[in-house]
Amino acid sequence: MSRDRAADTQAADVVPLAHRVPDLGALELLLAVARLGSLGRAARAMGITQPAASSRIRSMERQLGVALVERSPRGSRLTDAGVLVTDWARQVVEAAEAFDAGAQALRGHRDSRLRVAASMTIAEYLLPGWLIALRARRPGTAVSLLAGNSGAAAERLLAGEADLGFVEGLDIPAGLDGTVIGHDRLIVVAAPSHRWTRRRRELTAAELAATPLVLRERGSGTRQVLDAALAGHGGLADPLLELASTTAVKAAVVSEAAAPTVISELAVREELAARRLVEIPVAGLRLVRDLRAVWPAGHRPAGPARDLLGLTRAA
Known part of the structure; x- marks a missing residue:
């Protein structure tokens, strides 16, 4: 048999450690029996029934191939093997407690800050309300907002500079996952003195296309x-x-x-109401875009980012 085939055969015969070692709950139960001297009291301390505790001990004994607990009317005592296994169990549980403490510290660091990258429209007209609601839910989280166009927001997420992003446009940027959180209508507006405000017929899409406009830069969702x-x-x-x-x-x-511009309806509500700007109807042209929350592909938002995403959906 070749060396490679022998190694493959040996690897196939190895049983994963998780199948050979009792689970953490069983080890904690054994420690409780050793501490309290009774399977019934140990069961109550663990928040389970005595039959469930007995079943778990028997399962652990079968798994290890040795008797661990001797049961009698006067209570339960550990066998010699049980005493030895209990010592090992104590080390495993202490290591698990250290692991849990470390994980909590990591979560605490994650939850202490939230970095958001957003397109200008969302950053200026939607995010303030969402962040106020998040502050009420997570007062200890410091939030930093990086505003730019949709392309810049995507780049910051991919570079690891943001935890959650918000973009506008036709699709999800490459390398990101996302979900639609709303929709936004783009409209044509001009100053009240502009000649288009005195038109008797609607503007055509061809006329709009041929007219030099004031516009956002390339890379923006608009x-x-x-x-x-x-x-x-x-x-x-x-x-x-x-x-x-x-x-x-x-x-x-x-x-x-x-000149006129094409802009988010969200951005000009006040100007339209005050007649500082006038909407220009365009025949046969519907400009609607999706507003999306996005994050690096394969990494669902967690902690404050998950909470903020939930608030946008509720809104």
Whole structure:
């Protein structure tokens, strides 16, 4: 037999340790019997019935191949083998307690902070409310927010610089998993003095595509959706201005010196109500995008990130 085949055969004959060693609950029960001198009292201390405790001890004895406990009307006592196994069990349980303490410390470190990367629209108009609700639920968690476009939010997640992200756009960025948490309508707006506000007929998609606009930069969810929607209408004209934030876009359009823009309806509610901006209807063009929570593929949100994700779904 070759050396490789012999090694494979030997590996196949090895029984996993978990099948050969009693589970932690059984070892804790044995320690309770040794401490209390009675299987019944040990069962009550462990929060189980006496028949269940007896069954667990018998199962452990079969697994180890030795008798561990002698039962009598006066109580239960350990056999010589039981005394030896109890000493070993105590070491295993102490090691498990150290393991649990370490895991709690890790969870405590994880739960003490939350790093969020979000697109500008979500960061400015949705996240503040969610974070206030999270603060009420987890007052000890320090939250840091990294705002940028959707592409930058995805990059921060992939680089390990954020625990949870929020993006807009047509799909989930590569390397990430996610879920849709809402929808957002993009609308065309202009200053009240702009000629489009005096039109008697709706703007066409082709006219919108051919007009230099004030727009967010490439990589933003707004730009991604707009590029895709106008691709069949001649493509988007070169922007008059290309700005890195929704606030800057609004300021430029409200100034009346710039062109119209396509922007999230969430971002201009106040400006529309105050007539600082006017919505321009566009015939046959529906600009709706998904809002998504995202995280690195294969790593579901945990701790504060999981709680924040739950709050967005509730909202």
